[in-house]
Every structure is written in C-alpha cells, then in structure tokens.
Amino acid sequence: MSINSYESDKCGDLCLHEDAIASVRAQMPSDDRLLELSDLYKVISDSTRVKIIAALEISELCVCDIAAVIGLSQSAVSHQLRLLRGERVVKNRREGKTIFYSLADEHVISILRMSLTHIAEIS
Amino acid sequence: MSINSYESDKCGDLCLHEDAIASVRAQMPSDDRLLELSDLYKVISDSTRVKIIAALEISELCVCDIAAVIGLSQSAVSHQLRLLRGERVVKNRREGKTIFYSLADEHVISILRMSLTHIAEIS
DNA sequence: TGTACATATGAGCATTAATTCATATGAAAG
DNA sequence: CTTTCATATGAATTAATGCTCATATGTACA
Numbered sequence: 604m605s606i607n608s609y610e611s612d613k614c615g616d617l618c619l620h621e622d623a624i625a626s627v628r629a630q631m632p633s634d635d636r637l638l639e640l641s642d643l644y645k646v647i648s649d650s651t652r653v654k655i656i657a658a659l660e661i662s663e664l665c666v667c668d669i670a671a672v673i674g675l676s677q678s679a680v681s682h683q684l685r686l687l688r689g690e691r692v693v694k695n696r697r698e699g700k701t702i703f704y705s706l707a708d709e710h711v712i713s714i715l716r717m718s719l720t721h722i723a724e725i726s
Numbered sequence: 727m728s729i730n731s732y733e734s735d736k737c738g739d740l741c742l743h744e745d746a747i748a749s750v751r752a753q754m755p756s757d758d759r760l761l762e763l764s765d766l767y768k769v770i771s772d773s774t775r776v777k778i779i780a781a782l783e784i785s786e787l788c789v790c791d792i793a794a795v796i797g798l799s800q801s802a803v804s805h806q807l808r809l810l811r812g813e814r815v816v817k818n819r820r821e822g823k824t825i826f827y828s829l830a831d832e833h834v835i836s837i838l839r840m841s842l843t844h845i846a847e848i849s
Numbered sequence: 850t851g852t853a854c855a856t857a858t859g860a861g862c863a864t865t866a867a868t869t870c871a872t873a874t875g876a877a878a879g
Numbered sequence: 880c881t882t883t884c885a886t887a888t889g890a891a892t893t894a895a896t897g898c899t900c901a902t903a904t905g906t907a908c909a
Contacts, residue, residue, distance in 0.1 A: 618790040618824060618855060627795050630784045632842070637780055639845045640838075641773040648767035649867075653760050661753045666886060667741040672750050679868055681887055691848040700876055700885045701741060710844035714837055715763075719755070721833035722762045725814040741885060772897075789856060802898055804857055823855045823906050 646690040647714075651675060652683050655704075659693060660712055663705040769813040770837075774798060775806050778827075782816060783835055786828040 631637075647653060654673040658664060664672070670680045684704060687693040694707045706712060754760075770776060777796040781787060787795070793803045807827060810816040817830045829835060 618788060619794055620788065620791050623785055623787060624791050624794050627781050627784045627787065627791075631777075631780050631795070634777075636842070636845070637776050638773055639849070640780075640841055641771055641776040643841055643845060644767050644771035644776070648764055648771040650761055650764040651867080653764040653767070654754075654757075657754050657760055657763075658750050661750045662746055664746060664750065665741060665743070668743050668747050668750075671742055671747050672754070676869075677886070678870080678888085681885095682867080685887075697876085700883090702886065708844070708847070710840055710847070714840050714844070717833055717837050717840060718763055718766055719759070721831070721837070722759070722766060724831070724833070726762070774897080799899070800856070801858085801900080804855095805897080808857075820906085823853095825856065 643690055643692075646686050646692060647711075649683070651679070652687060655680070655683060655687065656692065656706065656711065656715065659704060659706050660715065663703050665701045665703050669704065766813055766815075769809050769815060770834075772806070774802070775810060778803070778806060778810065779815065779829065779834065779838065782827060782829050783838065786826050788824045788826050792827065 632640075647656060651673065655669055658669060658672050666677060666680055666684065669684075670677045673680070684693065684695075688695070691707050692711055693704050695702050695704045697703075755763075770779060774796065778792055781792060781795050789800060789803055789807065792807075793800045796803070807816065807818075811818070814830045815834055816827050818825050818827045820826075
C-alpha cells in the first residue's frame with residue numbers, strides 16, 4: 604500500500620542501480636498519462652469488446668447486428684459499447700430508431716493491425 | 727450462455743441487416759486469433775504492467791530497480807513480470823544473481839507510441 | 850556446504866468486472 | 880397520446896485478478 608512496501612521483501616539497497624532508477628524516473632511519462640494508457644488497453648482487453656472492434660473495422664453496424672455477429676445479448680453488447688464509447692474507441696450515429704456504430708479513428712485500426720502482426724510473429 | 731441468448735432481448739428479426747451480418751462474419755478474424763488479441767491487451771491493460779513497460783522502454787532494468795521505480799514490492803513486480811513474459815512482451819537475461827528485463831520486440835514499442843498518440847488526440 | 854541475496858511462486862484476501870434480468874428511455878407510426 | 884421497437888441502464892451474481900505474506904529456487908561467495 605505504502606511507497607515503502609517493497610522494502611519488506613528485503614530487496615534493500617544492495618541491488619539497486621541508483622543511476623538507472625533516477626534516469627528512468629525522470630524520463631517516464633506521468634502517472635496520469637500511464638493511467639490513461641491502461642484504461643485504453645483495458646477497454647480493448649475483453650474478448651467481447653475485441654470482437655466488436657474487429658466487426659466494426661469491417662463495417663458499420665447497429666447494436667442488434669453486433670449482437671447477432673458475436674452471439675451475445677443486446678443488453679450485454681450495449682453495456683460494452685458504453686465502455687468503448689467512454690474511451691472514444693467507437694462512435695455512433697442515429698437513423699430513426701436504429702443507432703449505427705463504427706470505429707472512432709484510424710489509431711484504433713493501426714493498433715489492431717500492429718497487434719495482429721505481433722501475435723503472428725510470436726506464434 | 728447459449729448462442730441464442732440474444733433472442734431473449736426481443737431484438738428479433740426486424741432490425742437485423744442480414745447481408746451486413748453475413749459479410750462481417752465472413753471477413754472477421756477467427757475467434758482464436760481474437761482471443762490471442764485480447765490476451766495481449768489484457769497483459770498490458772493493468773496500470774502496474776503499463777508502468778513496467780514504460781520503464782523498460784527507457785532502459786533495461788533488474789527486478790529490484792523496477793520495484794523501486796514504480797514503488798511496489800519485489801513480489802508484486804515479479805508476479806507481473808511473469809505475465810508479461812507469458813505474452814512475450816518482455817524478455818530477460820541473467821547476470822550473476824541479477825536478472826535484467828527489457829522489452830521483447832519493436833511491436834510493443836510501436837503499439838505503445840501509437841496509443842499515446844491516440845490518447846493525446848482525444849484528450 | 851552453508852550463508853546471503855535476487856528472484857520466483859503458491860495461497861489467501863479484497864477488489865474489479867462481465868453477464869443476466871428487469872426496466873427505463875426515446876423515436877416512429879398508427 | 881399510445882403502442883411498438885431499438886437501445887440504454889441499474890442491480891445482482893459470479894468469475895477473474897492484483898496484492899501481500901510466507902516460502903521456494905538458484906546463484907555467488909566464504
């Protein structure tokens with residue numbers, strides 16, 4: 604809990620490379636920025652949401668269509684879309700009673716493609 | 727639980743765009759591939775692990791140094807490193823009693839940079 | 850071979866999160 | 880304005896996950 608908690612593992616001062624630690628600390632992005640990063644990854648780390656993203660990369664779809672494509676309830680999909688909207692991963696537009704979803708920007712697609720490349724190489 | 731569970735939300739056949747659904751289904755990556763994707767994102771979606779990755783992007787570090795940089799116990803860091811190793815996000819090398827960790831490949835760095843760009847634009 | 854130290858791991862606890870069920874919102878048609 | 884249908888959301892349950900504590904592994908050095 605506290606910042607000193609790592610001392611309890613008796614990995615004391617002997618093994619620490621002070622210069623490296625100081626240098627890394629100085630260059631690292633801020634904690635806020637890193638939290639935003641993990642929030643973004645969190646929202647794309649669920650298999651249901653990855654399926655939604657993969658589907659929307661192919662075509663704009665309404666909520667019911669998404670549910671049909673990935674085989675889940677409308678409610679479950681709607682809950683997940685809310686999270687994806689929150690991180691600006693998807694956007695939507697209304698057409699009568701129907702709401703169509705699509706990917707919010709090109710970065711999401713780039714991240715997806717880069718990740719598939721990574722996976723292909725380590726398999 | 728079942729594949730038909732979405733029917734229970736009475737979002738029946740009326741709103742379905744059969745052609746779009748069939749087309750998307752045909753073009754989507756396999757479920758296995760998408761599961762690998764979500765596993766990769768899962769491992770980088772925790773704030774502790776993002777901090778570890780961000781630190782290692784700057785410099786190779788031993789376990790104790792990582793613990794010191796992010797302010798967590800050696801044990802907690804070691805547990806997280808195990809997960810990162812499992813997805814080939816980090817690699818390590820031994821030097822005497824000390825084990826140094828670094829990022830496994832360039833894709834991880836690319837994904838990180840792309841993600842930071844995305845975050846910068848939506849903020 | 851016995852001690853010290855860096856790292857790894859198993860078990861338990863506390864928290865987070867995904868799905869379902871029931872219900873609410875909101876637009877269109879009659 | 881009432882009904883219908885697409886979507887959204889609140890509450891509850893069940894499952895997954897991170898941290899800590901205790902202990903194990905493995906390397907170096909005396």
